[in-house]
Structures are given as structure tokens and as C-alpha cells.
Amino acid sequence: MVFRSHDDFVEEIISFDDFGKTTVLTPFEWDVNGRKGLTVKAVNEYWTSGQRQANSLHEISYRACFKAQLPEFFISRLSKPGDGVYDPFMGRGTTPLQARLMNRRPMGNDINPLSQVLLAPRLNPPTIEQIAERLDSIDLSKTIEVYDDLLHFYHKDTLREIIALKEYLLRKEENQTIDNIDAWIRMVAINRLTGHSAGFFSVYSLPPNQAVSIKRQIKINEKRNQIPEYRAIKPRILKKSRSLLKDWNRAEIGQKTDTTRGILSTADSRKVSEMPNDSAVLVVTSPPFLDVVDYQGDNWLRCWFIGVDSGNINISQHRKITEWEKSMTDVLCDLKRIVIPGGYIAFEVGEVRGGEILLEEHVLRCGVRAGLEPIIIMINQQQFTKTANAWGVINAQKGTNTHRIVLFKNSSNETL
Structure with missing residues (x-):
């Protein structure tokens, strides 16, 4: 379904009962530079919290990413096939990938170059036969780089294979001969670097979306009395590739419109010049929540594999809410330029600092300053999944069981 007006969308949100729950409504009054308004907060369960309910191509790990059901909810209601759907903080690329799967034009940006490496090959995947043939052709017997500290993670022969693959891919990239098959292998290898199976x-290490430091891995090894055993990387890349591709149907996805002509960029989300004016109908995004997640530290090993020093990536992490608000206002101003008049921005945040800071209220004010019209605040509330429980997170304490989305409409040309 595609709603013709935001009133239709709001009406559905208020009456939503797909999971047997009634929407709870509370008013939120706001005042921004003398402009006053009231926006409703609607609390319900709007999409499932179940694991692996989306297309298998989404099943790669990344720190603090939302499930595909979130962008799917908005894409299905607020855009149509062929429309541009954009995420300025794309992370692993959930929004642009879901847009691609729903025959929309994927548009994504992230200041971390790792994001584009993770997303691009999944927008147009190779076949499993192509992947197997390419893996067979890569010589993993010789390396140049020496990185003995990584022997706390890997058997020496496994480390040799990892470094050999890294050097092969960097040579292909330097020579501009890297193709989508190589890019796919790189993406999968990144997602197999560390984990707990x-x-x-x-x-054995922490879950794959968070590479621990070398010192921390030494402690894990000592505590578990473990020594890295040899694990061949090619069969593991091939096995994960089969898993990722199990739901992929090129003919079905591509039959309605050409959605492979997406736009991907690596820029500061406050000013993404690669994204043309009026090029997106919908934005579905989630920015860093203040300084809650250390994206640089968590991705150090993945960035090493692609030849990037994560410490040199200027990822915004603000401790003060005033600094965060200024940054988000700038982001929303750029989104106003990119989104067509009448288009929508679904801006997702979470509870932080034990619920003391409700970021959705701050985001709403930022959007009003940027000249956007707040339509509704949706709070998707659900029980934790086994993943959250594995981290020892308790419901309603650390906030990861709620998605808090402010929906804006680009209704005018004014900013405050």
C-alpha cells in the first residue's frame, strides 16, 4: 500500500493492531524558537522482533543496526517502485538494501568506507558458482604483511590465508580491476573475521559485530584456556555465501524496474554533495546515539582488512546533547534538500542513559528548525530477542527494546 496523504498513514498507526495490541497515545507539546505545536506519540508493536525474518541478504553483522522490518514498514507505505530511498547513516546498508529488494532506487551514505564495502556487492550479487570459481583461483600461500599480534585470534595458517586474501583484494582495488565477485568475497570475509562459532x-571471541582489542582477546583465551586452531577461510566464505544467497532471486527483484542504479557515497552526513536535490522520496535512517557506540573501536579489525585505519575516520560521537542536536539539525537540513517536496523522513533513535534522555523529542526540535513538519512519533515497543538477552540486556533498562521514530514531511521551504 502507498498512502496518498500523511493523514492516512497516521490513521493506520493509531488503529494498528496486527500483533493484537492497542496503540497507546500520548501528546508531546513542543516549542521551537517561538513556534509551538503538539505531536502525538504512538506506542505499539509495529513490526516483529523475531530473528531472521527478512531476506537472507540482510544477514551480516554490524554494530547497532536495525532490522530490515523497520525500513520495510515505511518503504511499503510511503514510496512506490522506482522511487529513491535514502539513508545518510547507512551502516551495513539495511535501508538501501531493503529498498533494492522492494524495487526502489537504493541511496546510501556513511562516513565509514566500510559501509559501502559491506553493501555494494549485495545490491547485485554474483552467483554461488562464480564465487566458488573465483575462490579456487586465488592463491593464499604467500604474504608480505606481518601482523603477529593477530595470532591471538588466528592459527598461523589461517592468518596467512587472511592476509593473502587482503593483499590480493587491495592489489585488485589499486589496479582498478576489482569486480563484483571479488567485492562479494571481501564482504563475506569481513563478516567471518571474528566470532563465537x-x-x-x-x-572463540565476541559476536562478529564487535571486534575486541588484542589485549581483551588474550584475556578471553586465558579464561577459556584456548589456542587458535586452523580454520580454512575459503570453505567458510563459500558456506556463508550460500546462506546469504538463499533468498536472492535476481529475476524476481529486477522484473519491475531497474533498481541497480543506486547512489552510494562516503561523506559527512551533514553535507552529502553526491546526493542530488529532490532525488529521494523517502529517508529511513538512524544516527549515532550520542556516544553510546564506539564505531571506530568496534570496527578496527574490519577496517584493517580493507586497508583503512579506523582511527582516521571522523565519526561524530557527541557526549553533550546540545552538540548532538546541532549536528542532527545540520543533517536534517541536508535531508530537506535531498527529499522531494511532499516526501518523508523517518528518523529513528533509541533511549539513552537509562531513559533519562528521550532523543525523539530532541530530534523533533531539530527537524522543526530544519523546516520539516513533524507528523507523528512512533515508538515500536517489544520484548528483547535472544541476541539482546545474550548481552545481558534487560527490558526497559537500556533502551534497545524500543525504536523511537519521528516521521517528518518535507512540506515547505522554510527553516527556523
């Missing part, structure tokens, strides 16, 4: 290259 035999499907990963490393000895």
Missing part, C-alpha cells in the same frame, strides 16, 4: 576464522 566454528563458522568464523577466529578462535
Whole structure:
């Protein structure tokens, strides 16, 4: 369904009962530079919290990413096939990938170059036969780089294979001969670097979306009395590739419109010049929540594999809410330029600092300053999944069981 007016969308949100729950409404009064208004907060369960309910191509790990059901909810209601759907903080690329799967034009940006490496090959995947043939052709017997500290994660022969693959891919990139098959292999290898099962290259470590430091891995090894065993990387890349591709149907996805002509960029989200004016109908995004997640530290090993020093990536992490608001206002001003008049921006945040700071209220004010019209605040509330429980997170305490989305409409040309 595609709503012709935001009133239709709001009406559905208020009456929503797909999971047997009634929407709870509370008013939020706001005042921004003398402009006053009232926006409703609607609390319900709007999409499932179940694991692996989306297309298998989404099943790569990344720190603090939302499930595909979130962008799917808005894409299905507020855009149509062929429309541009954009995320300025794309992370692993959930929004642009879901847009691609729904025959929209994927548009994504992230200041971390790792994001584009993770997303691009999944927009137009190779076949499993192409992947297997390419893997067979890559020589993993010789390396130049020496990085003995990584022997706390890997058996020496596994580490040799990882470095050999890294050097092969960097040579292809330098020579501008890297193709989508190589890019796919790189993406999958990144997602197999560390983890807590035999499907990963490393000895037991933390879940794959968060690479621990070398010092921390030494402690894990000592506590578990473990020594890295040899794990061949090619069969693990191939196995994960089969898993990712199991739901992919090129003919079905591509039959309605050409959605491979997406736009991907690596820029500061406050000014993404690669994104043309009036090029997106819908934005679905989630920015860093103040300084809650250390994206640089968590991705150090993945960035090493693609030849990037994560410490040199200027990812915004603000401790003060005033600094965060200024940054988000700038982001929303740029989104106003990119989104067509009448288009929508679904801006997702979470509770932080034990619920003391309700970021959705701050985001709403930022959007009003940027000249956007707040339509509704949706709070998707649900029980934790086994993933959150594995981290020892308790419902309603750390906030990861709620998605708090402010929906804006680009209704005018004014800014405050």
C-alpha cells in the first residue's frame, strides 16, 4: 500500500493492531524558537522482533543496526517502485538494501568506507558458482604483511590465508580491476573475521559485530584456556555465501524496474554533495546515539582488512546533547534538500542513559528548525530477542527494546 496523504498513514498507526495490541497515545507539546505545536506519540508493536525474518541478504553483522522490518514498514507505505530511498547513516546498508529488494532506487551514505564495502556487492550479487570459481583461483600461500599480534585470534595458517586474501583484494582495488565477485568475497570475509562459532576464522571471541582489542582477546583465551586452531577461510566464505544467497532471486527483484542504479557515497552526513536535490522520496535512517557506540573501536579489525585505519575516520560521537542536536539539525537540513517536496523522513533513535534522555523529542526540535513538519512519533515497543538477552540486556533498562521514530514531511521551504 502507498498512502496518498500523511493523514492516512497516521490513521493506520493509531488503529494498528496486527500483533493484537492497542496503540497507546500520548501528546508531546513542543516549542521551537517561538513556534509551538503538539505531536502525538504512538506506542505499539509495529513490526516483529523475531530473528531472521527478512531476506537472507540482510544477514551480516554490524554494530547497532536495525532490522530490515523497520525500513520495510515505511518503504511499503510511503514510496512506490522506482522511487529513491535514502539513508545518510547507512551502516551495513539495511535501508538501501531493503529498498533494492522492494524495487526502489537504493541511496546510501556513511562516513565509514566500510559501509559501502559491506553493501555494494549485495545490491547485485554474483552467483554461488562464480564465487566458488573465483575462490579456487586465488592463491593464499604467500604474504608480505606481518601482523603477529593477530595470532591471538588466528592459527598461523589461517592468518596467512587472511592476509593473502587482503593483499590480493587491495592489489585488485589499486589496479582498478576489482569486480563484483571479488567485492562479494571481501564482504563475506569481513563478516567471518571474528566470532563465537566454528563458522568464523577466529578462535572463540565476541559476536562478529564487535571486534575486541588484542589485549581483551588474550584475556578471553586465558579464561577459556584456548589456542587458535586452523580454520580454512575459503570453505567458510563459500558456506556463508550460500546462506546469504538463499533468498536472492535476481529475476524476481529486477522484473519491475531497474533498481541497480543506486547512489552510494562516503561523506559527512551533514553535507552529502553526491546526493542530488529532490532525488529521494523517502529517508529511513538512524544516527549515532550520542556516544553510546564506539564505531571506530568496534570496527578496527574490519577496517584493517580493507586497508583503512579506523582511527582516521571522523565519526561524530557527541557526549553533550546540545552538540548532538546541532549536528542532527545540520543533517536534517541536508535531508530537506535531498527529499522531494511532499516526501518523508523517518528518523529513528533509541533511549539513552537509562531513559533519562528521550532523543525523539530532541530530534523533533531539530527537524522543526530544519523546516520539516513533524507528523507523528512512533515508538515500536517489544520484548528483547535472544541476541539482546545474550548481552545481558534487560527490558526497559537500556533502551534497545524500543525504536523511537519521528516521521517528518518535507512540506515547505522554510527553516527556523
